[in-house]
Amino acid sequence: MKRQQNRTGLNSTRARSRVFHVQQQRTGRRRWVRALALAVVGAAVLTTAGVPATPVPTPVLQLASTEDPVPPTGITVTGQDTALLVRWTASGETGTNGYRVVVGGVDRGTTTATSLTVTGLVNGTDYAVTVATRTRGGFFGLTQYEGRPSAPVSGYPRDGVAPAAPTGVVAVRGERQVQLSWAANSEADLVGYRVLRDGTVVTGTLTGRSYTDTGLTNDVTYRYTVQAVDVSRQWSASSSPAVAATPTDLTPPAAPTGLTAVRGDGRVALSWTANTESDLGSYRLLRDGVEVATVTGTSVTDAGLTNDTTYRYSLVAVDTHGNRSPASSPAVAATPTDLTPPTVPTGLAAARGDGRVDLSWTPNTEPDLAGYRVFRDGALLTTVPAGTTSLADTGLTNDTTYRYAIAAVDTHGNASATSAPAVPGTPTDLTAPAGPTGLVATRGDGEVALSWTASPEPDVASYRLLRDGVVVATVTGTSVTDTGLTNDTAYRYTLVAVDGHGNASPPSPPVDATPTDLTPPPAPTDVAATAGERSATVTWAPSAAGDVVAHRVLRDGVVVATSTGSSATVTGLEPAPVSFTVVAVDGHGNVSPVSATVTVTPVDTTAPAVPTGITGRAGDTAATVGWQPVADTDVAGYRVLQDGDVVATVTGTSTTVSGLVNGTSYRFTVVAFDGSGNASAASVAVVVVPAVGTVPPLGSGETGGLAASRDGRFVVVGTRAQLEPADTNSAYELYLLDRTAGTAVRVAPLAVTATGATDPTNTAAPAVSDDGRYVALATTAALLPADTNRLSDVYRLDLATRTWVLVSVPAGGRVSATVAGTVLQTGSSVHATSPTVAMSADGDLVAYYSARADLGPRDTNGAVDVYATRVSTGAVTRVSTTATGTDLPRTATGPALALTPDGRFAVFPATSSSGPLVLYRKTLSGAGAGEAVVVSTVVAAGRTTEVAVYRDAGDVAVSDDGRYVALVTAAKPTAPGSSWSTGLAYRKDVVTGALSPVGSGQTAAWEHQVGLDPTGRYGFFSTTAAVTPGDANGHTDVVRRDLETGTLTLVTADADGRTTTGPAGAVAPAEYGRVLPVSGDLVLLTTSQALLPADANRLRDLYAKDLSTGAVLSPVR
Structure with a gap:
C-alpha cells in the first residue's frame, strides 16, 4: 500500500482493492465484487504532533457490483x-x-x-x-x-420553428428536362432546399436556388414543389401551388428553301419547298424582317402592299413545339405593280367628214392613265397620250363604214378592254350640189304647178321648194304643185337640191307665178308610144283647144317631159314596160285630164359601169366586201366573186362572206348587172385574210405541243383558256380547233376542279390527221383499263367516236408492265417535255420511239428504235432498220421525228459510240421501200462526210414528197471536219445531195426549230440573231427563207411588218415555240413574240401568219 500523508498529518493508508468471490445471497448468483480493505495500523490515528486524535469509527464495508454498472x-x-x-x-x-x-x-x-x-x-x-x-461501494461507500x-x-438541437415555404418557384421546360428556380428564403438558420416532382422528393438538400431535373419524357406534364430546411432539420411546407412544366423538343427545323415571290397588283404571291420535318407546324412569313403571316401550307399571298415598292421576304419554319428555324436566306425581293387595267373608255362618238371621221370620247379619270389606243375595224390605228379626247382619222374612203373602238392604257402598260359596241363612222361627201335649173312655175286655179330640170349630179336625193323664202315642199321628182293659193296673188318660188348626204345647194334663180282660174283643156287623144334605146317617144294628136300651149308627158303621174308639139321623148328609162299619159296645158297653166295610157318597153343593150371603191374587211372566218354604187340607174344588183367564183348576189353595196378559213387569203371582185342581164366587167380585186385579232390572256402552246392538218384548218394546241362552254376549270388542256367552222373541242377533258399544267395527256406533244378526226399523243395516264403500267404509252383518239386506241403495243398485244411503250430521250440541247409522235395525213399510221423489244420481229438490240403502227390493222413496223430488217449501225435517238403526209418517208436521228449523231430518211412504202439513207451529209473536196445533227423535237422537217429534209448542224459545209460554235439550219436535197443554208449566213446564234413548206421551197427556222433589218429585240424570232430567191422574211413581225419588242427577260426555252408551215405564205406558229396589239400576256401564243399580206390572227379566241 502506498502511504499518503493526510491533511492532519497522519499517515493514511489508501485502500487496496482486493477481489473477493462473494456469493450474492439474494439471487444466489455469483458476482465478483471489489472490496476495499483498509488496514488500520494501531487503534487510533495520530496527529502530526503525536497527540492521539478521535478514534476512527469501525469501517463498514459496502459492496458494489464487481462488473461495470450496466448502462441505463x-x-x-x-x-x-x-x-x-x-x-x-x-x-x-x-x-x-x-x-x-x-x-x-x-x-x-x-x-x-x-x-x-x-x-x-x-x-x-x-x-x-x-x-x-454510477454506483458507490467500499467502506463507508466512499468508493465511486x-x-x-x-x-x-x-x-440534434432544434429551435422548433420550421422555415417558411419557398416562393417564386419558376419551371422552364427544356428538351427532356425542366429547369427550376425559386426565391431565397430569409431565415438566418436556413440550410437548403429540396425539390419534389409530383409529390416525390427527387433531390438531396440543395444549397442553391436552382435545379435542373433531367431524364424526363418530352410532352409529359410534371408538377413541382420546393421545401426549405433549416439547421434544425426542420422542413417547411411545400411551395404552393405546384408549378407545372412539360419538357419539349427544342430542336428547331431547318431553314425553309425554295422561296419564290411573284409580284401582283398590290400583292406578292409567295411559295416555297415544303420542309421535311415530321413535326413541322407552320411557317412564319417575314416582310422586311417583320412577321406578317403564319401559314401551314407552302404558299401565301401578301396583300395590301404599295405598288412599285420593293419588299424583301424571308421565311421561318416553326415546329409543333414552337421551335423556330433560322430565316431563309437570302431574302427574296419582289416589287408589286399595278396590274389593274383602266376602265373601258366611254362616250366614244364618231362624226363623219369628207374622207375623214372625227372621233371624240369621255376622258378616263385614272391618275396613272398613259393614253388611249384607237382601233379601226379591229386593227390598231394609233395611240394618243392621256389628256387627248379626240382624233381625226383622215384619208378614208367616203361612203365606206368604219367601226371604231378605243382602249385605255395606264403607265404600267395595263390596257382596258376595247369600248363596245364599236362605233360606226361613214365618211361622206360634204360638197353641196349645184343650184337647180329650169325651175318653171305654172299657175293654176288657186295653185301653182312647178317643175324643173333634173340635177345631173347622181347623188341628188330630193328638192326643196321655197315659196317666198319658206320651204313648202320636199320632192324627189322634178315637179310639184303648190296648192291652196290665192288666185291673182303673185308668188316667188326658188328651188334647192339636196344630195344623199344632206348637203343643200344654193337656191335656184327665183320664178314668179300668179295663180288664176283656168278651165283645163280636153285630154289629148291618139296618144301612142314608140320604144327607143332606154327611151320612149310619146306622140299625141294636137289639142283642139285654142289656149293649149304645151303638153306634158307623165309617167306614173309624174311629168317626165314637156312638149309644145305633139311628141316628146323620155330618156333614162329601164328596159321594162313603162306607161305614159299626156296632158295639155293652156296659157294659164290649166292642165287637161290625162289621156289614155300607152305602154311601151324600152330596149337596153348597154352594160352598167364597173363598180369602184372596192373595200374588204377581215372578220372571224368571214370577210365583208363593200363598193361604191354604180351610177347607172338600171342596175339591178351586184355579184361578189371569191377567187373567181360567185359567192353572193346582192342589191346593196356591201355583203359579208362567211364560212372562210381564218388566216387564208381570199381575192374578191364585184360585178354590176342590170335588169336586162347586162353585166359589167369585174372590179379590181381586194384581198382579205379572215382573222381573229385577240389572244387568250393565259396564252396557248405553253408546253410546246402543236399539230395541224396540212391545210391548216385543224390545229391541236394546249391552252388554259376555256374555249368550250363545258370547260370551267383552270387547267391547261389540249384543244382541237376547226379554223373553218370556228369550233373548239377538248381532246382529253379534265375535271372542273383541275388546275395547272401537270396532266400528262394534256401536256403531251400531239399529232393530228388532215380531216381533224384523229389525234395521237404519248401519255402516262391510263386512258384504257388495259393500260396498267403507269408508263408512257402512245394513244390515238377518234374524235368522232371519242374512242382511245393503244398504239405502242404489239399487234393484238397489251402494255408492258415494266417497259414504257414510248420514251423521251433527254439531253443538253433537248427541250421537249413529252415523247414525240408523228402521224400520216389519214391518221392511220403513227410513228414513235420505243425501247420495247416485243413490238416487232427481230428486235434484239436492247435499245430504243423507231416504230410505226398501222392502227387499222394493228401491224407494227420497226422503222430503224436496214433494208433487210437488221439493226442499223446506230441507235435511234430522239425526240426529233418527222413523217411525210402519205406515210412513205420517216426522218429520225441515230447515234453510235464511234460516230456522230446523224439523220436518217427511211422509206416505208413505194419505190425503194426499206431503204435507210443518212441524209446529214456534206460533200466537200469530192468526199462525202456524215455530220452530226441536233435532235430536239422540231429540229427536223421533211417536204411532202420526202425530197427535202430540214436539219440543224454545227458542221461547216465547206469543211465538215470543223464546226461552228452553234447549230445552223440547212435544207438537204436528197435527190441531188445539195445542202443549202436556210439561215442568213451568221454563225454565232443558234438556228433551230426548223420547218419546210409542203413543196420544200421555203425553209423556216427560229433564232435570236437579227437576220432581218430592224430586228433588235434579242429574242427568238421565226424567219422564212425563199430557197429559190434567197429572200429572208421575218415571220414574227406584226401585221404591218414591224418587229415586236419581244418577251421580257433573258432568252429562255419557254419562248422557243414551234413552227408549222401550211404553205409558203401561211404559217402556224407558237411564239412569245406579241404579233397582235392585243397580245399583252407575255406568254407563248398560237398565231396564223399570212406572209403574202402580213395578216396575223390568233386561232385561239
Missing part, C-alpha cells in the same frame, strides 16, 4: 433550442447513486435523476449521447464506480 436503458434524446433533453430508464444497479451524461464526446455532468437537459449546443448539429451508471456508457443515441 430507454435513452431518448429530444431536441430543444440549443439544448437536448436526455431521458432514460434507471439501470436498477445496486448502489446506483447517479448517471454521467456525455454529449458529443463532452462530459455534460452527472445527475441522480433519469433525465438531464444539456444546454449550450448548436442547433442542427448531430450529437452522440451516451449515459453511464462508473459503468460503461450506453450505446450512443443521436440527437
